[in-house]
Amino acid sequence: xxxxxxxxxxxxxxxxxxxxxxxxxxxxxxxxxxxxxxxxxxxxxxxxxxxxxxxxxxxxxxxxxxxxxxxxxxxxxxxxxxxxxxxxxxxxxxxxxxxxxxxxxxxxxxxxxxxxxxxxxxxxxxxxxxxxxxxxxxxxxxxxxxxxxxxxxxxxxxxxxxxxxxxxxxxxxxxxxxxxxxxxxxxxxxxxxxxxxxxxxxxxxxxxxxxxxxxxxxxxxxxxxxxxxxxxxxxxxxxxxxxxxxxxxxxxxxxxxxxxxxxxxxxxxxxxxxxxxxxxxxxxxxxxxxxxxxxxxxxxxxxxxxxxxxxxxxxxxxxxxxxxxxxxxxxxxxxxxxxxxxxxxxxxxxxxxxxxxxxxxxxxxxxxxxxxxxxxxxxxxxxxxxxxxxxxxxxxxxxxxxxxxxxxxxxxxxxxxxxxxxxxxxxxxxxxxxxxxxxxxxxxxxxxxxxxxxxxxxxxxxxxxxxxxxxxxxxxxxxxxxxxxxxxxxxxxxxxxxxxxxxxxxxxxxxxxxxxxxxxxxxxxxxxxxxxxxxxxxxxxxxxxxxxxxxxxxxxxxxxxxxxxxxxxxxxxxxxxxxxxxxxxxxxxxxxxxxxxxxxxxxxxxxxxxxxxxxxxxxxxxxxxxxxxxxxxxxxxxxxxxxxxxxxxxxxxxxxxxxxxxxxxxxxxxxxxxxxxxxxxxxxxxxxxxxxxxxxxxxxxxxxxxxxxxxxxxxxxxxxxxxxxxxxxxxxxxxxxxxxxxxxxxxxxxxxxxxxxxxxxxxxxxxxxxxxxxxxxxxxxxxxxxxxxxxxxxxxxxxxxxxxxxxxxxxxxxxxxxxxxxxxxxxxxxxxxxxxxxxxxxxxxxxxxxxxxxxxxxxxxxxxxxxxxxxxxxxxxxxxxxxxxxxxxxxxxxxxxxxxxxxxxxxxxxxxxxxxxxxxxxx
Ligand SMILES: Cc1ncc(C[n+]2csc(CCOP(=O)(O)OP(=O)(O)O)c2C)c(N)n1
Ligand SMILES: [Mg+2]
Numbered sequence: 001x002x003x004x005x006x007x008x009x010x011x012x013x014x015x016x017x018x019x020x021x022x023x024x025x026x027x028x029x030x031x032x033x034x035x036x037x038x039x040x041x042x043x044x045x046x047x048x049x050x051x052x053x054x055x056x057x058x059x060x061x062x063x064x065x066x067x068x069x070x071x072x073x074x075x076x077x078x079x080x081x082x083x084x085x086x087x088x089x090x091x092x093x094x095x096x097x098x099x100x101x102x103x104x105x106x107x108x109x110x111x112x113x114x115x116x117x118x119x120x121x122x123x124x125x126x127x128x129x130x131x132x133x134x135x136x137x138x139x140x141x142x143x144x145x146x147x148x149x150x151x152x153x154x155x156x157x158x159x160x161x162x163x164x165x166x167x168x169x170x171x172x173x174x175x176x177x178x179x180x181x182x183x184x185x186x187x188x189x190x191x192x193x194x195x196x197x198x199x200x201x202x203x204x205x206x207x208x209x210x211x212x213x214x215x216x217x218x219x220x221x222x223x224x225x226x227x228x229x230x231x232x233x234x235x236x237x238x239x240x241x242x243x244x245x246x247x248x249x250x251x252x253x254x255x256x257x258x259x260x261x262x263x264x265x266x267x268x269x270x271x272x273x274x275x276x277x278x279x280x281x282x283x284x285x286x287x288x289x290x291x292x293x294x295x296x297x298x299x300x301x302x303x304x305x306x307x308x309x310x311x312x313x314x315x316x317x318x319x320x321x322x323x324x325x326x327x328x329x330x331x332x333x334x335x336x337x338x339x340x341x342x343x344x345x346x347x348x349x350x351x352x353x354x355x356x357x358x359x360x361x362x363x364x365x366x367x368x369x370x371x372x373x374x375x376x377x378x379x380x381x382x383x384x385x386x387x388x389x390x391x392x393x394x395x396x397x398x399x400x401x402x403x404x405x406x407x408x409x410x411x412x413x414x415x416x417x418x419x420x421x422x423x424x425x426x427x428x429x430x431x432x433x434x435x436x437x438x439x440x441x442x443x444x445x446x447x448x449x450x451x452x453x454x455x456x457x458x459x460x461x462x463x464x465x466x467x468x469x470x471x472x473x474x475x476x477x478x479x480x481x482x483x484x485x486x487x488x489x490x491x492x493x494x495x496x497x498x499x500x501x502x503x504x505x506x507x508x509x510x511x512x513x514x515x516x517x518x519x520x521x522x523x524x525x526x527x528x529x530x531x532x533x534x535x536x537x538x539x540x541x542x543x544x545x546x547x548x549x550x551x552x553x554x555x556x557x558x559x560x561x562x563x564x565x566x567x568x569x570x571x572x573x574x575x576x577x578x579x580x581x582x583x584x585x586x587x588x589x590x591x592x593x594x595x596x597x598x599x600x601x602x603x604x605x606x607x608x609x610x611x612x613x614x615x616x617x618x619x620x621x622x623x624x625x626x627x628x629x630x631x632x633x634x635x636x637x638x639x640x641x642x643x644x645x646x647x648x649x650x651x652x653x654x655x656x657x658x659x660x661x662x663x664x665x666x667x668x669x670x671x672x673x674x675x676x677x678x679x680x681x682x683x684x685x686x687x688x689x690x691x692x693x694x695x696x697x698x699x700x701x702x703x704x705x706x707x708x709x710x711x712x713x714x715x716x717x718x719x720x721x722x723x724x725x726x727x728x729x730x731x732x733x734x735x736x737x738x739x740x741x742x743x744x745x746x747x748x749x750x751x752x753x754x755x756x757x758x759x760x761x762x763x764x765x766x767x768x769x770x771x772x773x774x775x776x777x778x779x780x781x782x783x784x785x786x787x788x789x790x791x792x793x794x795x796x797x798x799x800x801x802x803x804x805x806x807x808x809x810x811x812x813x814x815x816x817x818x819x820x821x822x823x824x825x826x827x828x829x830x831x832x833x834x835x836x837x838x839x840x841x842x843x844x845x846x847x848x849x850x851x852x853x854x855x856x857x858x859x860x861x862x863x864x865x866x867x868x869x870x871x872x873x874x875x876x877x878x879x880x881x882x883x884x885x886x887x888x889x890x891x892x893x894x895x896x897x898x899x900x901x902x903x904x905x906x907x908x909x910x911x912x913x914x915x916x917x918x919x920x921x922x923x
Contacts, residue, residue: 067295068288071326073377074303075386077311083382085133089484090381093164094129095458096473096481098122098410100160102425102454103470104176104186109423110470114177116188119408119419121157123272123378124239127403128157130384131237131268135392138494143233144623148497149213151239151270152189152204153420158497159186162198163474164485165495170472192499193651193689200499200622201614202651205644207247210267212648213238214257215611217265217398219619222573225595228548229623235392236265242286243275249645251293253608257398258298260575265398266391267299270378272407273331278417282332287402300399304387307375313362321358329353337372338406338415346372378403410457412450425450444468499621503716506626507545509709514539517702518735526729529768530661532698533725534562536705537630541570541598546628546709551616551656553600553631555609560727561632561661563599564589571597606637610645617654617720626713628656635660635724636675639683650689653718657708663694663724664840665862666874667769676866676874677724681841684722685798685848692722692798694839695743696771699735700795701725703743726769726840728871745803745823746796753778758788760898761832762889763856765794765846767839773875774838776882781889784910785903789889792827794837794846800824801848808852824852834858834892838880858892860884864921878920883911 020026037045098121105116121128131148139145150158159176162168168186175185179194187194189204201216203209213236220231244250257265271287273279280286287303294301305326306314313322333352340348346368354360354371363371377383384403391399408419412427427450429442437445451467462473475481489495517536521527541547552570554563565588574593582591593601602609609631615622616629638660639646646658662668665678684692691708695701701723708721742748747765754761762781766774774791781787794800800823807822821829828835835857837846843861850857862878875881890907893899908915 067292069291069301069303070323071285071288071305072303072314072323073305073383073387074301075383075390077315080382080386081389083385085381085385085488086484087381089481090129090133092460093481093485094125095460096164096475097129097157097160098125098458099454099460099462100163100173100472101125101156102411103472104156104159104173106424107174107470108176108178112178116156116177116423117153117420118156118411118422118425119413120151120153120241120270121155122409122411123405123407124151124154124270125157125409126379126381126384127239127268127270127401127405128154128161130381130388132161132496133488134385135235135388135492136237136496137233137235137492138489138496139498139500140493143493144229144231144500145233145493145498146235146237146496147200147213147216147622149201149203149209149236149238149240150190150199150497151209151241151244152202152206153241154239155187155189162495163472164482165489166477167198167495170474173472190497191651192653196499196653197501198497198499200497200652201618202648205648206241206244207249208645208648210238210240210244210250211253211607211645212611212614213265213267214253214262214398215608216615216622217257217262218260218575219612219615220264220623221260221262221575222600223619223623223625223627225573225575226548226598227596228627229619229625231264231623234264234623236262238265238267240267240269241275242269242271242273242280242290245269245286245290246275246280249607251297253605253611254294254297254299256608261396262398263395266388267294267398267400269400269402270405271402272378272405272409273335274407274415274417274419276420279332279335281330282335283330285327285331287404288327290400290402294400294402298397300391300394300397301402302387302390302399303402303404304377304383305402305404306377307380307383309370309374316362319358321356322362325353325355325359335415341372342412342414342416376404376406378405379409410454412453425454427453500624501621502624503620504624504626505716506549506709506713508714509540509543509546509706511706513543514702514706518699520734521698521732523731525731527698527732528727528729529695529698529701529725530727531562531729532701532732533632533659533705533723534566536698536702537566538569540705541566546626546713548598549625549627549713551598551600551612551627551629553602553609553612553616553629555602555606555633555637556604557634557661558601558632563632564591566599567601568592570599572599572601573597606633606642607645609633610642610649613656613658614645614649614652614654617649617656618652620655620713620716621653628709628713630657630659632659632661632725634675634677635663635680636677638722639680640677643683646687646690649720650687653689654720655712655718656720657705658720658722660722660724661727663726664728664769665864665866666840666871666878666880667726667728669871669874670868671866672868673865678841678862678864678866678878680722681724681798681845685801685845689719690722690798691719691796692724693746693796694724694767694841695795696766696768696793697735698732700743700793703735703740704795707744724768728769730769730772742827743793743795744799746799747792747794747823747827749827750791750793751775751778752788752790753782754788755782755786758782758786760786760893761788761790762893763828763831763833763835764789764791764885764889765835765837766791766885767794767797767841770839770875770880773880773882774885777885777889780882780886780911785886785890785907787889787893790831794839797845797848804849804852822852824849828853828856833898834889834896836860836885836889836892838885838888840880856892856896858888860888862920864919864923883913887911887913 137146171183175181179185190199217236223229349371408414412425413419413422426446568590571594577595578593613631616627620626665676711717804822838860843859846859894901
């Protein structure tokens with residue numbers, strides 16, 4: 001690439017805040033540099049530049065800055081290559097897609113008011129079409145294809161294109177946002193759950209697309225480095241809005257992409273300068289701000305600011321006045337130019353933008369309409385192509401394209417603050433047009449005027465009558481447009497977006513893997529469910545079938561969970577390898593990093609870890625490799641902190657295991673209010689594909705993990721599991737016979753005690769660590785009060801509830817059929833006495849099944865804020881210790897008239913319960 005000296009002078013003057021006091025001298029220096037560039041090449045030029053900077057720095061002159069460049073295209077004109085496609089045909093195709101995308105929204109809203117967005121796609125159409133025609137690779141026999149995160153609100157665009165491609169029907173387009181209609185509809189946004197053959201990843205919750213894309217690109221490298229899949233042919237493209245960049249998830253992990261040198265990742269930010277309510281910055285410049293952030297994070301930034309119409313002006317702008325003006329005008333004013341031009345005042349651009357005699361002279365030969373029609377970079381296919389090409393050719397790091405566009409481009413609401421929410425193209429009438437109409441005809445006339453203006457703007461053929469009907473437009477199959485469109489996709493390997501639905505099952509892990517976990521822990525040796533899990537992982541990762549596929553993920557804290565022995569054995573993934581000797585080298589739990597390490601050590605980054613989880617848990621589809629993620633973290637920092645990513649994981653049909661460690665409001669002793677989780681199970685039950693379990697014993701955990709692997713990776717079910725595991729150590733019993741089914745269904749009888757002379761019976765349910773308090777309560781009831789009881793391990797209230805509502809629904813809708821029985825009913829229905837349920841989670845968790853127990857249930861849980869204390873004191877405080885469970889059982893018996901009430905005051909005393917204490921949830 002050859003850059004002219006005068007351009008260099010101009011650019012350096014523009015990107016610096018200092019005045020150029022001696023342009024001749026500057027030119028001299030730059031000429032020398034230009035000669036080095038030409039003769040010795042860019043490497044040498046870079047070296048000299050850095051040497052100069054070091055020299056100046058050494059003299060104490062700060063030389064920071066340089067993270068923003070002029071408000072110009074990054075790819076200089078003379079480095080551009082000619083557009084490789086047929087621009088005229090591509091424009092026709094794009095116009096048809098624009099129409100259909102707009103029509104599907106407007107049409108759906110005429111009758112049903114179901115919403116939808118026109119403006120986002122209209123501003124991004126060129127950004128997508130250049131990708132579809134020249135870059136996005138489809139899935140083929142030997143290439144997994146590109147992974148594209150589409151901007152959620154632009155979904156009508158990809159739908160309209162798929163309609164032309166023959167992948168969606170007119171019926172489906174008509175039923176945009178009406179998925180329950182006969183023939184099916186189209187989901188509002190990219191939702192793989194709703195359209196599993198089409199959308200690959202969900203994006204519409206702002207910020208999640210970008211962070212998922214970064215970790216997806218890194219995961220592709222991980223698979224490559226571990227020899228699990230050939231991912232070299234797949235690029236990750238993430239399209240995002242400039243407003244979306246305000247979400248912390250959008251930009252928060254940029255440095256990871258640079259650190260990992262992800263040149264398989266391209267972000268395209270549609271900088272239409274507006275978000276939903278109005279301008280993103282207005283008085284500032286979003287493109288410059290983003291450039292600084294991306295550059296600072298180590299990304300290759302490619303600005304695509306101006307269309308070809310500006311080339312001549314910029315070439316003649318010898319003094320740099322035009323480029324300076326571009327840099328100085330705030331975003332709100334650029335919005336005003338587009339808006340005013342649409343509203344019939346193109347002269348404003350000459351008056352306000354070209355605001356000096358020099359600038360006015362520069363455009364004296366151009367009409368107002370010409371000035372208004374000069375495009376922004378993101379609307380010019382040649383500029384977009386060259387920007388994409390620069391990004392594709394960049395090596396050693398990720399690239400971002402900052403594409404300057406206009407929101408609602410070409411529509412009646414172009415650049416209006418209301419553009420985002422517009423569902424139609426109403427264009428205001430002139431006084432004469434109004435005079436010719438009756439008042440009740442205004443709306444129709446405005447609409448037709450808007451549609452005609454759109455048609456004329458994009459030059460497609462359609463009668464006024466068809467416009468008014470929002471008729472979808474699909475040229476004949478053998479028309480040049482359709483032939484071209486299909487050929488381009490064929491050349492690129494196939495259609496996009498398309499989600500791979502072919503699942504190749506894994507062989508199940510050998511049953512022996514789980515045997516050790518089914519046995520009792522060594523006598524006298526205590527173990528927590530977390531450690532039981534770590535030892536199971538050690539076994540599982542050695543299994544010949546699934547061992548290599550296991551992907552442990554940990555956001556620091558691995559020591560808390562006892563993971564380090566796995567670090568040494570299986571290695572921590574580091575794309576750079578280990579270029580140092582770890583301080584603990586030679587120990588069994590040495591911090592061993594390797595390019596083919598199996599474990600992800602994510603650092604303190606739960607959102608990033610979730611994004612890795614999603615990439616790993618969807619690789620069965622994306623890269624046809626059934627990797628099985630186990631993401632272990634503080635249970636408090638899961639559903640609560642990154643719940644929206646968990647929701648996206650479910651939408652993406654993600655599989656795997658979330659391991660909520662240090663679980664329980666009373667169990668992680670000492671840590672207090674911010675750490676002690678007594679509610680993640682409530683959030684877990686809101687996610688339809690989540691299977692949430694709260695096991696008490698190591699064997700329960702192992703049974704659930706084995707079942708999970710079989711359901712997800714052998715049978716291919718789109719589920720993921722959530723298991724809470726605790727850090728309290730105790731002796732683990734051996735697995736009793738015949739309990740597997742109950743463990744998986746969520747409830748099974750663990751132990752019955754019937755003291756001699758027992759007159760009353762209670763059913764005691766316990767989960768997780770609190771099961772042991774319940775077992776102690778069982779002893780108290782038997783020895784002190786001669787009450788018989790059965791203790792049940794309630795491994796999953798979510799499963800129990802799911803089954804209860806399924807049975808209830810079946811019985812309600814099938815009154816003429818024999819009634820079905822729920823698992824809760826089967827286990828507890830014919831037992832005597834009250835049911836007392838306790839856990840280290842909020843009461844609501846257990847109360848989910850209380851409607852199916854005919855008023856028999858009393859629930860004890862950990863409602864309220866946690867605090868720092870010992871386990872024993874916390875369990876007394878939250879009233880879930882053995883004494884409280886025993887007392888609650890006596891009370892419940894008395895309430896049912898099965899025990900004399902007079903026993904209760906004495907029992908309170910005997911059990912040491914202070915009835916006068918405030919509720920745990922109010923203090
Ligand atoms: C987390 C989240 N918050 C809010 C929204 C609602 N929302 C949808 S689109 C939008 C504005 C998008 O602006 P921008 O990102 O600039 O995209 P554009 O349409 O301008 O291309 C908002 C606020 C959302 N979808 N997700
Ligand atoms: Mg925007």
